[in-house]
Amino acid sequence: MVLAGKPGRDDPLAHVTAPPPDETEEQRQVRLMEEAEAQRVSDAIDYDIQQEKAANFRGDIIKVLLLGQSESGSKSTTLKNFQLLNSPKAFKAERASWRAVVLLNVVRSIRTILEAMSDFHDAQNSPTLSPSRPTTSPSSSVSSSGSFLRLSPEHLKLKLRLLPLLQVEESLIRKLTPPGSPEFESTHLSQITNLPSPFASQNVKGKEIAVNSQFAWKGVFSKVVSSTRDSFDSAELVDWEDPNDPGRIIHACSEDMIKLWKDPTIQKILRLQQIRLEDMGGFFLDDLERVTSPRYIPTNDDILRARLKTLGVSEHRFKFKEESPIGFGGTITREWRVYDVGGQRSLRAAWAPYFDDVNCILFLAPISAFDQVLEEDPTVNRLEDSVLLWKSIVSNKLLAATNIVLFLNKTDILKQKLQAGIKFADHLVSYGDRPNDFESTSYYLRKKFAQIQKDKSPQRRGFFCHMTTVTDPKATSMILIEVQDTVVRKNLAQSHLVS
Numbered sequence: 164m165v166l167a168g169k170p171g172r173d174d175p176l177a178h179v180t181a182p183p184p185d186e187t188e189e190q191r192q193v194r195l196m197e198e199a200e201a202q203r204v205s206d207a208i209d210y211d212i213q214q215e216k217a218a219n220f221r222g223d224i225i226k227v228l229l230l231g232q233s234e235s236g237s238k239s240t241t242l243k244n245f246q247l248l249n250s251p252k253a254f255k256a257e258r259a260s261w262r263a264v265v266l267l268n269v270v271r272s273i274r275t276i277l278e279a280m281s282d283f284h285d286a287q288n289s290p291t292l293s294p295s296r297p298t299t300s301p302s303s304s305v306s307s308s309g310s311f312l313r314l315s316p317e318h319l320k321l322k323l324r325l326l327p328l329l330q331v332e333e334s335l336i337r338k339l340t341p342p343g344s345p346e347f348e349s350t351h352l353s354q355i356t357n358l359p360s361p362f363a364s365q366n367v368k369g370k371e372i373a374v375n376s377q378f379a380w381k382g383v384f385s386k387v388v389s390s391t392r393d394s395f396d397s398a399e400l401v402d403w404e405d406p407n408d409p410g411r412i413i414h415a416c417s418e419d420m421i422k423l424w425k426d427p428t429i430q431k432i433l434r435l436q437q438i439r440l441e442d443m444g445g446f447f448l449d450d451l452e453r454v455t456s457p458r459y460i461p462t463n464d465d466i467l468r469a470r471l472k473t474l475g476v477s478e479h480r481f482k483f484k485e486e487s488p489i490g491f492g493g494t495i496t497r498e499w500r501v502y503d504v505g506g507q508r509s510l511r512a513a514w515a516p517y518f519d520d521v522n523c524i525l526f527l528a529p530i531s532a533f534d535q536v537l538e539e540d541p542t543v544n545r546l547e548d549s550v551l552l553w554k555s556i557v558s559n560k561l562l563a564a565t566n567i568v569l570f571l572n573k574t575d576i577l578k579q580k581l582q583a584g585i586k587f588a589d590h591l592v593s594y595g596d597r598p599n600d601f602e603s604t605s606y607y608l609r610k611k612f613a614q615i616q617k618d619k620s621p622q623r624r625g626f627f628c629h630m631t632t633v634t635d636p637k638a639t640s641m642i643l644i645e646v647q648d649t650v651v652r653k654n655l656a657q658s659h660l661v662s
């Protein structure tokens with residue numbers, strides 16, 4: 164039968180959206196009200212999208228994407244610097260929430276030492292056992308100074324006394340990543356307490372807690388206190404009387420932790436196994452007395468040094484006032500949207516959807532990582548990974564007109580490593596016999612990144628590069644102000660070009 168021509172019949176959705184044939188007057192009124200409300204919501208969304216497009220076009224909204232490998236030193240730390248610079252009050256209000264992360268970082272460092280002691284002990288006692296770290300071997304019990312290394316009964320007692328910390332770690336992680344949260348599967352360490360020896364578990368080694376910034380982890384350790392007072396002190400959020408507060412056990416273990424970290428034999432064992440805790444994110448072992456004290460609240464510096472791996476992508480908005488470019492002495496407010504992403508290889512596919520409308524990419528390359536390998540793939544050198552990532556970002560056609568600012572970061576650690584005698588050329592053969600100092604190595608890297616950008620960019624773009632230590636808030640704030648300035652100027656120039 165031919166139905167064409169009958170009103171509504173040639174619209175395939177007509178019968179789906181049509182009112183039910185037996186609709187009462189009352190039902191009709193309800194339906195019409197619901198339809199009107201749905202239309203209102205839809206119009207409001209359309210309006211918001213239009214407004215945002217217009218604001219984007221005028222340069223009122225500036226979108227910044229932070230990119231770089233995991234622990235690049237770093238995206239989340241740079242974001243914290245943005246927060247510190249543009250909304251210091253909000254940053255201060257969150258200080259107490261970071262206490263759990265600092266304590267977790269402390270416990271993780273101690274676990275690394277305990278595992279190194281176990282490896283060393285096992286390798287010493289069973290010459291046939293394949294040591295879990297490449298540099299540990301029975302013969303490695305002779306230190307570089309030639310003296311014979313041995314763990315004493317006192318060391319083993321110390322280790323036993325520190326065991327409760329492993330349960331603290333587990334309970335901190337459980338609170339930060341409750342079952343059902345996306346992070347739970349990737350980070351939980353529940354096996355650790357079920358094992359006869361907590362150090363026997365190979366699969367927890369190197370596991371690091373990751374938290375999706377969307378998840379409200381900052382609230383999980385807090386008392387419920389609501390306050391809009393300006394003088395609000397985030398210490399009020401901590402329930403200091405809570406008998407289950409993880410800080411209590413950590414405080415009780417404080418003296419033993421200090422003893423362990425300062426012990427010369429332990430230091431030598433760590434060196435033999437090439438473990439440099441002081442170069443890793445979240446290093447607080449030199450501040451144990453302070454960070455494990457009762458009623459400890461992290462300082463701004465502590466928060467910048469705290470390490471919490473990112474999963475997913477999160478957006479952070481800041482209002483930023485600046486002088487009007489037209490020169491009437493007034494100010495204009497711009498909104499900055501900063502996107503922090505997880506840098507681990509498996510998470511990089513999530514970056515692409517952000518490429519088509521960001522105004523600026525801040526690319527972070529940890530240049531201190533020249534002698535390290537990726538946690539997710541130990542066959543890949545971390546500096547090489549950063550270089551390859553840089554190549555793929557600068558050559559990406561979607562990003563051809565996007566401003567890219569490069570931070571060659573962790574310069575403090577690079578300096579320390581070179582001073583400690585670690586040879587740059589041993590890991591980068593092309594470096595040849597140039598001097599093993601900071602000036603030469605950083606100059607070499609700067610040139611290398613610049614050359615790649617020049618060769619691979621689909622169209623000409625300026626090379627904006629900063630040598631950074633983003634855990635230094637003062638120096639970083641100056642750099643960020645400069646970056647903000649450059650991006651605004653470039654953005655204005657671009658919008659004039661298109662208008």
Ligand SMILES: Nc1nc2c(ncn2[C@@H]2O[C@H](COP(=O)(O)OP(=O)(O)OP(=O)(O)O)[C@@H](O)[C@H]2O)c(=O)[nH]1
Binds near residue numbers: 231234240443573632
């Ligand atoms: N010493 C030193 N430490 C740094 C520097 N930059 C970052 N860090 C530390 O390195 C660790 C890792 O930094 P994050 O900002 O968490 O790294 P990320 O790039 O966000 O890493 P993912 O979330 O895994 O992608 C943190 O503990 C930082 O405090 C630096 O310039 N010097």
Ligand SMILES: [Mg+2]
Binds near residue numbers: 471473504505506
């Ligand atoms: Mg991060």
